Amino acid sequence: MSLSIEPLEPAGARVLVAGAGTTGASAVTVLQRLGAKTVLVDRRFSGDESAEQRAPEGFLTGPAPFAGVDLVVTSPGFPPDNDFLVAARTAGVPVWGDVELAWRLDRAGLTGPPRTWLVITGTNGKTTTTAMCEAILQAAGLPGLACGNIGLTVLDALCAEPRAEVLAVELSSFQLHWAPSVRPRAGVVLNVAADHLDWHGSFAAYRDAKAQVLRGDVAIVGLDDEEAAAIGVSAPTRRVGFTLAEPGPGQLGVQGTLTDGVLVDAAFDDDGGTRPISRVPQELVAAARISPAGPSGISDALAAAALTRAIGVSADAVGRGLSGFSPAAHRGQTVARLGGVAFVDDSKATNPHAARAAIDGHRRTVLIAGGLLKGAPVDDLVIHAADRLAGVVAIGRDREVIVEAIARHAPQVPVVTVFTGDTGAVTVQRIAAGRVSRVPDQPAGRRPELSDADAVMAQAVLEAWSLAQAAPDTESVLLAPAAASLDMFASYGARGDSFADAAGALVDAVAES
Incomplete structure (x- = not known):
């Protein structure tokens, strides 16, 4: 059975899942639950596994490579020039990452009503910002989960009980490359600096992968980072910035110093709408209450505040969530x-x-x-x-x-x-x-x-x-x-x-x- 992309109908489709790690395992579990036929492909297999756990011998060298295959779901670690993935695309088979699969399943309603996605990327600060978002959602009484590159896969988050209505999704540049369809309710690019150039091939390709999160309803960028601030957005996406300085209209920032000042919001009303220029910025939380302390921690907190304010979380809940937040291990x-x-x-x-x-x-x-x-x-x-x-x-x-x-x-x-x-x-x-x-x-x-x-x-x-x-x-x-x-x-x-x-x-x- 051919996999129908619009609408998505996985039942009966034959899907190759490339990579037997965490994302591959979650993809197999979800696809099989939805009736797809899966084959797990991984170069690390020793040959002792069953036929269902590995690609058949000679798969790429047979007379009709990828015959009958409807989709390849790849681990985010595999680069675009991977021989297996190049051969799949050459044979006309779509190649998705696990996040692309999760997005399409969610939009199609195959794991329940579609969720609200808040997507976080950047060279630095992704995990802290994502965890801060989860803390704010909890303070607001919203059923939310941090997932993606932070640990829990997005596919697992879609199937988690109790159900999460809001997903705070940390995505790396690898994941974003393989997830071109994602259009979040709000997305943030914290910063962009040279990284993973060996995987992407150029800084421009790395930056462009990050910029994909800005194609949803609200695009949030770090104004203190030259590369992030330079990324443009297209209408009707609304652009919001955050800065460690005093914010202008449509921005979040800091009034006072980074030690005794206050994080404020001059971008959003409490319903997530645009804050009128005539109104004074809304106070969120004292800078001294932010952990980890210092410029990077406060910058991450402003990004998390912007993401959650974009979906109508109150200033009070943002303050309570950030005040009670403690960073995970190995982050200062x-x-x-x-x-x-x-x-x-x-x-x-x-x-x-x-x-x-x-x-x-x-x-x-x-x-x-x-x-x-x-x-x-x-x-x-x-x-x-x-x-x-x-x-x-x-x-x-x-x-x-x-x-x-x-x-x-x-x-x-x-x-x-x-x-x-x-x-x-x-x-x-x-x-x-x-x-x-x-x-x-x-x-x-x-x-x-x-x-x-x-x-x-x-x-x-x-x-x-x-x-x-x-x-x-x-x-x-x-x-x-x-x-x-x-x-x-x-x-x-x-x-x-x-x-x-x-x-x-x-x-x-x-x-x-």
């Missing part, structure tokens, strides 16, 4: 303190833009950074943050890219690299005033029970503490890697946990000495 948590220095885990800062936002929350810090930069440059980060850096400890595969950027733009900042060599021993190199000194392998502080990655992190924390002691005005040791974690750790969460363990062990060691 202080995990230890030693001698007046806070050890702060912002492992979720997986690109230079996010790391810059993290550093901006600290007057003077020692930065632990490095990992997989994914093609993103770090020069702007170093230039911007140089005056705040008391030192840098570089780890991970692309550590030398960071070291070289510091040498070009901030040679006064002392740098330490920590890595494992061919023998598996931890190696430390200290760079100050252009001179490199190498510490003998297996330096003091390495614990033999640790994995290589954890041993590197333990030594990195020790080196960062030494740099902090050498600069008495240092207030923090900050893990904000500006890079992905998979060269060393299973996830950014595992990286953050390793940092917290190392900081705790250092505190214990100092107490015992």
Whole structure:
């Protein structure tokens, strides 16, 4: 049976689901529930699975590739030039991401009456903003769920009980590329900086994927971010901006300072409509009540407020939701303190833009950074943050890219690299005033029970503490890697946990000495 796109009729359709991860599993479950015939395709299969769990042998090389296939649903991680997906499109088979499938199922009413979608994207701050939206919805008494890139898949959210009427959907650029039909009630682009260029092929393609969330009823952009602010919208979409400064008409912003000011709304009335210019801005919440504190946390709060105000959530509910909100782990948590220095885990800062936002929350810090930069440059980060850096400890595969950027733009900042060599021993190199000194392998502080990655992190924390002691005005040791974690750790969460363990062990060691 051929899959009818308009209206969507999955019953009897044959669907290939590419990718056996979380999104693939949820797609298979929902499609089978609706009567589709599914085949799960994944290169990781070993051959021990049943025929229903993998594509037939020779699938792409047979005489009629994709014969009888109505749809391919792909994992968001597969890039556009993936051979399997290219072959599907060449054969005339539509390729959707799981979010595209969820959107079409929802619009078709196949999982109940269509929901209200609030969509969040950006290079930095997506997860915090999405979680803030969920907290505001809960404060307003609206049945809502955070889903998408935040953890719960959108398909699972559509099937969740009790039913969610409003979905706060965090979407990455990967997910948006494979979801061209999504038109949310309100969407926000928080910011745009170079990231995932290896996947998209260019910055323009990455930016354009993000901009797709602005094609709904209300388009919200971060005015303090040059790239986000430059994105235009087409009628009849209403454009709203948010800023850390005093807002103009049609904007949300801050009256007063970021420490003792107030977040205000000059864009929406309590019914979600346009606020008349003649009216004074509506107060939402004191800036001091926002967590995480600092510019990035307040900016995320303004974005969440704009999204929820766009669907008629009251200013009072916005204030209550934001006042009671606490960020998730690995997003700026202080995990230890030693001698007046806070050890702060912002492992979720997986690109230079996010790391810059993290550093901006600290007057003077020692930065632990490095990992997989994914093609993103770090020069702007170093230039911007140089005056705040008391030192840098570089780890991970692309550590030398960071070291070289510091040498070009901030040679006064002392740098330490920590890595494992061919023998598996931890190696430390200290760079100050252009001179490199190498510490003998297996330096003091390495614990033999640790994995290589954890041993590197333990030594990195020790080196960062030494740099902090050498600069008495240092207030923090900050893990904000500006890079992905998979060269060393299973996830950014595992990286953050390793940092917290190392900081705790250092505190214990100092107490015992």
